[in-house]
Amino acid sequence: MTHTNAIPAGIRNPDDCAPEALTLEQARERILDDVHPLREETSVPLMDALGRVTARDIPSPIAVPGHDNAAMDGYALATEDLCSDGPTAMTLAGTALAGAPFTGTRPPGSCVRIMTGAVLPPDCDAVVMQERVHREAGGAVRIPPGVRPGENVRRAGEDLQPGQMLLPAGERIDGPRLGLLASAGITRVTVLRRPRVALFSTGDELAPPDRPLAPGQIHDSNGPALRGLLTALGVEILDLGRVSDTPGALEEALDQAGARADLVITTGGVSVGEADHVRRVLDRVGRVAFWKVAVKPGKPLAFGRVGDAVFFGLPGNPVSAMVTFCQLVQPALLRLMGVSHPAPPAGFQVPCATRLHKRPGRLEFQRGRLERAPDGRLRVRAMDHQGSGVLRSMREADCFIVLSPEGGTLEAGDLVEVQPFRGVMP
Template sequence: MTPSFDLQHIISCVSGYDPNALRVDAALAVIQASMQPVQANERLAVRAALGRVLAQDIISPIDVPAHDNSAMDGYALRGADLAAQGDTVLSIAGRGLAGHAFSGEAPAGSAVRIMTGAVMPAGCDTVVPQEFCRVEGDQVIFPPGLVRPGDNRRLRGEDLARGKAALPAGKLLRPADLGLMASLGMAEVSVRRKLRVAFFSSGDELRSVGQPLDPGCVYDSNRYTLWGMLERLGCEVIDLGVVADNPQAVEAALRTATECADVVITSGGVSVGEADYLRSTLANMGEVVFWRIAMRPGRPLAFGQLRAGAHSAWLFGLPGNPVAVMVTFYAFVRPALLHCMGASPQPQPMLRAVSAQTLRKKPGRTEYQRGLLTALPDGRWQVSAIGNQGSGVLSSMSQAHGLIVLHHEQSTAQAGDLVDVLLFDGLV
């Protein structure tokens, strides 16, 4: 996917680099500077493009709307015919419906019965809502002060003008974007190809769902959370299962992953345990660094590039604890994958909320605590930390609305202080 790169050169540009206590923002800067977006594009039907990254700017081929039209049901008239004092009384010249425009030009002193979306009759520039009007015979009458010239009219090209940019390249396409493209008459769109991501878990103690749970063993939950997070991003997901704690198995899995994917994610095996063969194997396959991130949970992290023959892939070696896997994914992997997908950079969605309790913390690391949100009577949000914040307590991630982010320089947050909350529902 990507030519070899000089990771050490990129690292040398990071101020105060310390692999044993690397700040979250410094690690993210190294990752973003190292990885390049995929270049291949494909054309898809608009309905199939949801969640994909737009490959080219979309320029509007038409005016939207194509004509001046009415913003509501009522009567179209000339603004000059509004009475300066007293009721306005106009003769009814006909009617215009959406898809069936009034024919000809409305004479001075007349009004045209019109429906929402109908083309404005020639000569008319104002619409008075029907609820303000009364009809007597062939006349429409309404009191003064209700409308001004030009009211309740949508102008041609008001939404999009012909030749103007409608959507920029790098846009992650959402439902409104599909509707916008349809409004331009587009049937297909050019998007970046899907990012291929392979992942596996490492550990002799891990068992897959459906297998007997031997003494001292646990079911592998990390592959399911990783699969879910990758699916929500719209990646092409390749699950390589559970890999045993031996060098041959780990190397074989890494080579398979490198040959078929753009990015490889592992969970477990990046600590200093004597059974963790991932570190030594990676040293033979590419340029990989191991960091102790100044964060909690999720301290150990590996990042770099793997090579297997003519193939290469980016690597993220995540911790083994389930909560640490999710936190490091949201902090590092998700923004990196979006970058690789070609998406324009966007800040992670944060909500400012009132802390319901004291959140103890010392400056010098970023902490992520699982939080529950409640609405206060004054319209603000309040967040409470879920009781057990252990990095193996996955149930608390299931209960939480998001992560309370206590930033690197931040100290203890007191009850009533405003804190940042990284919302799970905003993470694509």
């Protein structure tokens, strides 16, 4: 497989790896500096473009809308026919429906019944909403004074002009963007290739969910959790399952993953224990840029290269693995996918409902749930169990509570930053 990501000069030398833990911002900046978008392009049908990243600028080939039309149900007329000092009685010349324009002749002093989206008759310049019009016996209508030219009219090209930019290169296509492309009659989109991501878990204590547990074993939850997050991002996944905790098995798995993938993710084995081999093996078969980030949970995290592939060695504890994926791996994947400016997760401040215990020193992500206080204001309540191995807390929570490195314990009512999961996870 041919890769487009050369090993950055800054991480070729293992001596460049500082032993001190990086801040989250430093780690994210270094990662995004080292990761470069894939360049292979492919053309896909519009409905297959959801989640993909545009490879080229896409201009609109047409005007949208293509004609002046009614913004609401009512009566189309020429304002020059109206009296300036009182209501105007008008006859009804016909009806214009969306998709079925009025094709008759509108005599002076008459109006056309028109529905929302219908083409405005060529000699009309306003639409009076039906609630303002009085229908009289015999079909005549009475129009109130004060109608202005252009009232309740959507002009041709109001949304898009021919040649106007629909989407620039490097933009990820979501539902609204898909609709925008469809409105301009786009049927195929040139997008960048999906990244190939190799994923495996390490640890002799792990067993797949369908296998009975031997003494001392646990089911592998990291693999399924990360596979779900990767699937939501729309990448190609090479799931290598579980790899034994031996240097030989890890070296073989890393060689295979680095040869087949653009990005490799492992979980477990990146700490400093005697059985934690991933980082030491990576020193032989790849390059380590850094392996400590000052966050809790998630401090032991290795970032570098294996072959030409970007490498992330995530912590083994499930909450740590998910926190570091959302905060660091996901922005790198978006950059690899071609997103021009992967933004960090957005947050906002709310009062905390309870006391939050924290020691100064590391940026901390606690799990919380947003709720309404009795006065109707939004606040956040921390989950009772904050251990990095308590995966249940990720289901019960709906946001991260972000506590600054220098901060300590917070009292109930203090403001804290929260990152809702729907803005953090794909």
